[in-house]
Amino acid sequence: MSSNRQKIIDCLKNNMTVEETLQIVKDTSIGYIYKTRSEYMKASKFKPVYKNKKKEKILLLYKNKVSAKNIATEVDCSIQYVYRIIKNENDKANPRMLLMDKICSEQDEYYTPLYAIIPISQYINPNSIIWCPFDTEQSLYVRYFRSLGHTVISTHIHTGQDFFKTSPPQNCDYIISNPPYSQKERVFERLFELDIPFAMLVNTTGLFSAKSRFEILKDKIEMMVFQSRVQYFTNYNNITNLKNPPFSSGYICYNMLDKKLDFEELDRKLIDFSDIPV
Numbered sequence: 001m002s003s004n005r006q007k008i009i010d011c012l013k014n015n016m017t018v019e020e021t022l023q024i025v026k027d028t029s030i031g032y033i034y035k036t037r038s039e040y041m042k043a044s045k046f047k048p049v050y051k052n053k054k055k056e057k058i059l060l061l062y063k064n065k066v067s068a069k070n071i072a073t074e075v076d077c078s079i080q081y082v083y084r085i086i087k088n089e090n091d092k093a094n095p096r097m098l099l100m101d102k103i104c105s106e107q108d109e110y111y112t113p114l115y116a117i118i119p120i121s122q123y124i125n126p127n128s129i130i131w132c133p134f135d136t137e138q139s140l141y142v143r144y145f146r147s148l149g150h151t152v153i154s155t156h157i158h159t160g161q162d163f164f165k166t167s168p169p170q171n172c173d174y175i176i177s178n179p180p181y182s183q184k185e186r187v188f189e190r191l192f193e194l195d196i197p198f199a200m201l202v203n204t205t206g207l208f209s210a211k212s213r214f215e216i217l218k219d220k221i222e223m224m225v226f227q228s229r230v231q232y233f234t235n236y237n238n239i240t241n242l243k244n245p246p247f248s249s250g251y252i253c254y255n256m257l258d259k260k261l262d263f264e265e266l267d268r269k270l271i272d273f274s275d276i277p278v
């Protein structure tokens, strides 16, 4: 038996893939590796069990209480795949993780109170044209910016204007909103493509935990962080019924702030227009 043949069989017995074998056994061809493996498997009835690196990473993150949504981003797989792996491993899913996911998916319909909009308004030049692309006419972004004298164009999926297919208004100076959490990655991709100054209020917890996102964001953005959490409402008929999310929010900005990092205090009493002192 040639030494290469023996090495290939040893790799196979150690559950290595053909690619991994190729790294170890030099001076051989991929064809010879396949042939040797298949001969050996036929003769011995041995079947390798490959280690699934994705699966290992998912379980590690899960044990560290990372939410399924964040695991899917980190590992680059679907959220359904994450659930399948976790369910197979352990029928009892981590309750904290399930709570985070429930809140994150529901968060697409969380609306922003006035006190979280006021701090960004100081960075808008007078008489600007602002696009609020995730907002109906009810949005407090739209109403507040108009009250300051800006021209505001609101578009929203419910009125048939999908952000990913809608062109910015002519001479748009800024794009400002609170985007749907579930589409954060795609939203930033499109915003950078448009190359218009923007401010997006997002959940900042774990924002930089994915290396790919860190690389995209680190040089380009400015950030506005708050001393306290933003609470959101879910019904315009009951704006004062605010929900406390288990994460911190902040603005990710592009060509908007005059510094890389801006710390702002929130005046959480100012929820709606009626709360603004005259």
Ligand SMILES: C[S@@+](CC[C@H](N)C(=O)[O-])C[C@H]1O[C@@H](n2cnc3c(N)ncnc32)[C@H](O)[C@@H]1O
Pocket: 107, 108, 109, 110, 111, 112, 133, 134, 135, 139, 140, 141, 155, 156, 157, 158, 161, 162, 163, 164, 177, 178, 179, 180, 181, 183
């Ligand atoms: C987190 S909410 C914020 C709403 C509003 N900007 C605010 O802060 O009060 C995000 C909104 O974006 C809407 N949305 C989701 N996908 C969208 C899309 N592709 N284009 C436009 N709007 C979208 C959701 O229906 C939801 O109302």
